[in-house]
Amino acid sequence: MHRRQAAQALLGMGWASAWNAQAQPVEPVSDAFWAPLRLGGVIVLMRHTQTLSGTGDPPGFRLDSCDTQRNLSAHGRTQAARIGQAFRDAQVRVDEVRSSAWCRCVDTAELAFGRHRVWPPINSFFQQGDREGQTAKAMHSLRSHQGPPNLVLVTHQVNISALTGVFPAMGEVLLARADPANAAGMTVLARRAL
Structure with missing residues (x-):
């Protein structure tokens, strides 16, 4: 077999592997994911759930008017309810929920x-705001977060990435703790799409 044919065969197997991996059913969230939350003191970083298509917000959007923003899709609304139900089913106590002011996060x-x-x-701070200043204010507060309460932050990809170095999917949930040794500021203990 020539190198070109071997490369094509390997690429074909890669596509097949990727297709099969995507076709597999989603595994239930293991108890190992919930264990740190049951102990408490965890910071739950959650990216808002699925939105209508687009990136950022339309030109001229206003925080005081949801009609001017990119909002949750019907799937995103169902996804958010499903995440809340997963927390209740796992009997995880959520002590405080903080949100970005954007309607998709509040919803x-x-x-x-x-x-x-x-x-x-x-x-x-994707289209406006102060990345460094906001991240520093968030980290200043989050460094002092100890157990047992769990703190949920519903925010945006850019904020979560700045705090952890991780690029989360819409609706993905990350369990984290402040970590002075981590340049981003937080260490991710676990992450799941629920």
């Missing part, structure tokens, strides 16, 4: 946990 928090408090340090 995710309300649909999942039935409450929220807007916390400006986790507002998006």
Whole structure:
């Protein structure tokens, strides 16, 4: 077999492997994922759930008007409710829920946990805002978070990436703790799409 044919065969196997991996059913979240939450003192970083297509917000969006923002899709609303139910089914106590002021984050928090408090340090800085300043304010507060309460932050990809170095999918849940040894500021203990 020539090198070209061997490369094509390997690429074909790679596509088949990727297809098969995507076709597998989602495994239930293991108890190992929930164990740190049951002990408490965990910071739950959650990216808002699925939105209507697009990136960022439309030109001229306003925080005081959901109609001007990119909002949750019907799937995202269902996804948020499913995440909240997963926490309840796992009997995980959620003590405080903080959210970005963006409607997609507020709606995710309300649909999942039935409450929220807007916390400006986790507002998006994708199109506006101060990445360094907001991240520093968030880390200053999060460094002092100890157990047993669990703290949920519903925010955006850019904020979670700045805090952890991880690029989360919409609706993905990361369990983290502040870590001075981590340049990003937080160490991720586990992550799951629920």
